Amino acid sequence: MRSYLPAYDMRVPLELDEALETMARAPGEWKPFAGGTDLMVLLEQGKLAHRKFLSVARLKGLYGFALTDDHVTLGAMITYRQVQATAILQQEFPLLCRAAYETGGIATQNRGTLGGNIANASPAADSPPALLVYDAELELVSARGARWVPYAGFHLDYKKLDMRPEEVIRNIRLPRTKKNWRQHYRKVGTRRAQAISKVCFAGAALVDGGEINDVRIALGSVAPTVLRCRKTEALLRGSLTTEMVRAACDELAREIQPIDDFRSTARYRTRVAQKLLAEFLLGLIAPPAGDRA
């Protein structure tokens, strides 16, 4: 059933300071609202529990972009379309561009934002596995000041964030350390366009002379939060062997906690997650795509 509209309020401030003051006066009373591509669905279904929203989509302070030798810093309101069109992201962070490309259709990509996707905290979101692989950091800001936190660990449990109710995400910072890593992203859903994932995989590995020196593995839709799989990563060092791939796939099945729901089953998700990991690892043995004839 549709929601009763007079019960819902929204303010649309233009200045970040004004928004942060409003949030600081009564923490938790006003909740940030970005592109609305998820919250408006809940509103229409009559499932939007919170009633007072502060639109952050017009806040100029959330649209920053900075490039230094060490980092790319993206304002939280960067849309999926803008992610795909950003040259430095295409060159050095292809998994993020791929995730943005695979998120909904064009109309969703024009409204949905990276910051909104993080704060909405869906375990099935497409971009967070890529952000985990890239060791992203978040800048949280409130009327009292700003702080940087690692993105890994930001999702405490299903839809629970390590963030105070008066804070908003201002920036997402990506260290420029993975450029020469072999990278792989694959989303498995019911259809290529629009579908929300059954399993989503992002991986990157630093490979030198056939040896894995460092690796990142992260998945979506397999746990109450998007998940970086550190135990699986720990098994992947040195020359890749069949035994290592098998052991990593076994460990992955222990590390994830998928469920049965209307999109898929726990059994299918486990099987696909293992296949995606194996696909990534076997791809590391093959020459890089650019070297192929």
Added chain:
Amino acid sequence: MPEVRKVAVSFAVNGEPRTVEAYPMARLLDVLRQDLLLTGTKEGCGEGECGACSVLIDGELVNSCLVPVAQAEGSRITTIEGIAGETLHAVQEAFVECGGAQCGICTPGMVLAAVTLVGRQSAQPTEDDIRNGLAGNLCRCTGYMRIFEAVLQACEKSVGAGA
């Protein structure tokens, strides 16, 4: 439960300045159809899956069912009613010529999605660009091929006309 009052929201719709009184979280889709009587914009799924409610905000394709009207303040909105000038838009011509419509519910959204493909790219979009550009618009009648052909034709003609 405290009742929120309606607020005045101003924007330009198809080039004309308009002001509506609406609840801040009202869907832009409903404001367009019910307050401004622009019923060319259709409601399909109401959850951002089908694209029937597509409009352009500041030139960008969006699903109007997912936009709270308060967020549209100050924007430029284009609906299907604003696409044709004295004559039909090249995309609309191509839909007519290729038979790109049956029941018509998806057509306004399809046309708007196609207009952004034809209008924006300097180089001609590839077939993949077209498929991707229309992937957020569902049609339950045509099987898509005639829609696809119409958009391809419009793209080819616009590149030809621009040369």
